Amino acid sequence: MKYRSVFDIIGPIMIGPSSSHTAGAARIGRMTRKLFGREPEWADIYLYGSFAKTYKGHGTDVAIVGGILDFDTFDERISQSLEIAKKNNINIRFIEEDALTDHPNTARIRMGDKDGEIELVGISIGGGKAEITELNGFDLKLTGHHPAILVMHNDKHGAIAAVTNILARHEINIGHMEVSRKEQGKEALMVIETDQNIPDELLHQLEQTENIVQVVKISV
Amino acid sequence: MFRNVSELVELAETQNISISEVMIRQEIEVAEKTREEIMDQMDRNLQVMEKSVEEGLKGVRSRSGLTGGDAVLIQNYMQDKEPLSGHLLLDAVSKAVATNEVNAAMGTICATPTAGSAGVVPGTLFAVKNRLNPTREQMIRYLFTAGAFGQVVANNAFISGAAGGCQAEVGSAAGMAAAAIVEMAGGTPSQSAEAMAITLKNMLGLVCDPVAGLVEVPCVKRNAMGAANAIVAADLALAGVKSRIPCDEVIGAMYRIGQSMPTALKETAQGGLAATTTGRELEAKIFGIDLKKE
Numbered sequence: 001m002k003y004r005s006v007f008d009i010i011g012p013i014m015i016g017p018s019s020s021h022t023a024g025a026a027r028i029g030r031m032t033r034k035l036f037g038r039e040p041e042w043a044d045i046y047l048y049g050s051f052a053k054t055y056k057g058h059g060t061d062v063a064i065v066g067g068i069l070d071f072d073t074f075d076e077r078i079s080q081s082l083e084i085a086k087k088n089n090i091n092i093r094f095i096e097e098d099a100l101t102d103h104p105n106t107a108r109i110r111m112g113d114k115d116g117e118i119e120l121v122g123i124s125i126g127g128g129k130a131e132i133t134e135l136n137g138f139d140l141k142l143t144g145h146h147p148a149i150l151v152m153h154n155d156k157h158g159a160i161a162a163v164t165n166i167l168a169r170h171e172i173n174i175g176h177m178e179v180s181r182k183e184q185g186k187e188a189l190m191v192i193e194t195d196q197n198i199p200d201e202l203l204h205q206l207e208q209t210e211n212i213v214q215v216v217k218i219s220v
Numbered sequence: 221m222f223r224n225v226s227e228l229v230e231l232a233e234t235q236n237i238s239i240s241e242v243m244i245r246q247e248i249e250v251a252e253k254t255r256e257e258i259m260d261q262m263d264r265n266l267q268v269m270e271k272s273v274e275e276g277l278k279g280v281r282s283r284s285g286l287t288g289g290d291a292v293l294i295q296n297y298m299q300d301k302e303p304l305s306g307h308l309l310l311d312a313v314s315k316a317v318a319t320n321e322v323n324a325a326m327g328t329i330c331a332t333p334t335a336g337s338a339g340v341v342p343g344t345l346f347a348v349k350n351r352l353n354p355t356r357e358q359m360i361r362y363l364f365t366a367g368a369f370g371q372v373v374a375n376n377a378f379i380s381g382a383a384g385g386c387q388a389e390v391g392s393a394a395g396m397a398a399a400a401i402v403e404m405a406g407g408t409p410s411q412s413a414e415a416m417a418i419t420l421k422n423m424l425g426l427v428c429d430p431v432a433g434l435v436e437v438p439c440v441k442r443n444a445m446g447a448a449n450a451i452v453a454a455d456l457a458l459a460g461v462k463s464r465i466p467c468d469e470v471i472g473a474m475y476r477i478g479q480s481m482p483t484a485l486k487e488t489a490q491g492g493l494a495a496t497t498t499g500r501e502l503e504a505k506i507f508g509i510d511l512k513k514e
Contacts, residue, residue: 009333011332017326127374
């Protein structure tokens, strides 16, 4: 089941006007920022479906940029995000796409700086909830029925074992897991669905592990 | 975890507990938190709802100028005259409007289940509160009951206008509110389910057609009518009226209607009221677009 917590329904506390187009959009932006791990120098934001048609009215643009600046849904700075991004010298572009997507509220975000870049597709599924469906060209085939994390890591021996060991020690059971890589020894990705919630402290602990680059909860 | 309304009602009735208690116990398990933490978290949502109603009743205006000030108009009317629809009903309506006016003005709100439908649950709660004098805990429980029904809709259909039209958004909010009113008024879990079914039946087919794509016209007034719908349906259920079509099947019907609804009527601002002459004129004025170009 996609909605597991009562606070997905009663909540989030947010700046208006639209949970799908503002809060959910802010969360897609923020997930991208978290996966990138730092403030980018530039971001290209491609909007599809209802996002493309109505983003100005709903403040979807303002919200996504707010997320890229690492603001939460209730952060009142969201309404000034475009100005703040400009002041921080982040070069932002919006591109309206006509292509039909599986979900009406879809955004593709590419962001980067001189040290690297990231590309992600996120959907805003309603009530402020958002999901990542694609990351750096990796399709994420998740059931959406369980809590899930993404682990960006270096394709080195022991990286996967280290992560699963930590989860095991905290009595977290893995229901589904996928590992993919671009090429041997380079950037790789683990997608892990678990039966239990993974507390934020544990995400932090996973990130401290050797060869682990970044860990993010996939659905927030 | 309960998957549908009949399982939710059964969980409550076999253990002889309320719907809100089923939801609280499930949340303790799912979130792995204590009861106190969960009650506190919901109390914070309640505080935000109280503040948005308060702010809206002082009078706000959106950036576009399309909405704002109606909550004040309604409250003033209620002080001057005895409203035809009754004081409690119109009080709920004005407070639903107040919340959505604050939302449209980019103020802080609590999504219930979404921002566009954030007025119905708090609007009805604060109006019914004046009649039933609930404790703080009962007010918090109101939100858990609403949340339990909303969760079923979210997992079996949809709760966003972009996915399923306004029936999915204000329709769900109104159904959630009706179920919560019933519990607060002392009704049974099955009466809550009847109230949800009766409300949602009367919201079926409602499209999402916001003028200029803004969550303002007709969203604010749809929240007003959602609140009215919820209170009337709660009264019907408390009177013993039943829905011939069970609640889960009504939710299923809502899902199928939403799937077959054209994209133009799902929050794309391309059809319905958004595509009327006045709707287009307002859009052009707000965004400074030349109408001839379209």
